[in-house]
Structure formats: C-alpha cells, structure tokens
Amino acid sequence: GAVVSQHPSRVICKSGTSVKIECRSLDFQATTMFWYRQFPKKSLMLMATSNEGSKATYEQGVEKDKFLINHASLTLSTLTVTSAHPEDSSFYICSARDQWKNTEAFFGQGTRLTVV
C-alpha cells in the first residue's frame, strides 16, 4: 500500500523559533499534498493544499506567513511553523494524493508540536 512518512513525530521547540515538518510519499508520486491541524480532542482541519512546483493554497483563516509550505519535489512537502508560539502547539498531519490513483489520499503518522 501507499506509504506517507512524516518527520519528526514529536518536536518541542522554544517560543520564537521555527520548526520544519517533512511529509514524504515513499512509494508513489504526489503532485498534491495536504496539511491538517488537530487541536486536542478536536477534529482535523485542513490548513493548506500543497502543489508540487507551485504555491500552496491556504484555507481561510490560515496565516500563510506563519505556516510556510514548500513542495519542491513529487515526493516531499514541508511545513515550517515560523516564530512559533504556545498557541501553535498542536498535532499536524499531512496527506498525499497518488496522482495515478483517483481514490483517496494517504496520511502520514502526524507530528505533535509543543511550543514552550
């Protein structure tokens, strides 16, 4: 089956620093990847759609300068949380769409970010 690897699985950073989260499709090419955020005991909310070779599309209310997304290759998208603050602490999860299979997107394992 299709595998999406997300790294790191957990990260603790100091307030004011930036942290990068990677999302890789290991055995397929993903022209499109998605980034979701999940607050504790809440649902997953789509933050942005990452398109290979072009700018990401952000959902309403998501600060693009705060959450930088880069999708430089068909297998890698990165989410950088810039100048992190405690309110950015959350569970971030990516998904990737196999460009040859129009059925579903595949999810990474998620990254638990804690900003102290």
Added chain:
Amino acid sequence: AQKVTQAQTEISVVEKEDVTLDCVYETRDTTYYLFWYKQPPSGELVFLIRRNSFDEQNEISGRYSWNFQKSTSSFNFTITASQVVDSAVYFCALSEPRTYKYIFGTGTRLKVLA
C-alpha cells in the same frame, strides 16, 4: 457547502456489546468518497473503509460493518462484539472529488470497558 456530522461525541460500552457510530454528511456533489478512520491515542489515522457515492452496498469486514444510505445521507459504522482494543476516536470523512480535500466530522470517542 460540504459538512460531516458525527453527533455522538463519546460512547462507552462494555466489552462484547455491539456499538454503532453515526455519520451524516452534506454535499452537492454527485460523485464523492466517504471514509472512516480510527485514531488511537498515538495519533495516526488508521484507514478503515472507503466508499464511493455510487456504491450503496453495505460492507462487512470481520467485526466491522458499514451502512451507507444516500437517501438519508448517512454512513454509519457498527462494531460487533466490541473489544477493549477498539477504544479510540473514530472519524468519518467526506472527500471532494476533484481536490481530494477531506472534510472530517468532529469524531466519536469510543471507550470499550472490560
């Protein structure tokens, strides 16, 4: 607008009981996918089932079964003879056919007590 509603926030059952998790969706698309995912405490999403909008057949997989009814826009999930390992948060999701964005319900936390 697309929306997924999981009215049950939390359900507690005793082991071996059957339990049904409800999911109601809204969409204007005629083609769409519905999903169920399990999220254990570790956080990863475990894929359970995908159903496309043209396939209303019910599905059974071991102790799991799904009832898809377009007439009521529902896609309910039943666990038969529940086990403690079934304890998790379960999400129902709707996928847009062109963008593959997922719209998730708010989740149902299932607690199976020994």
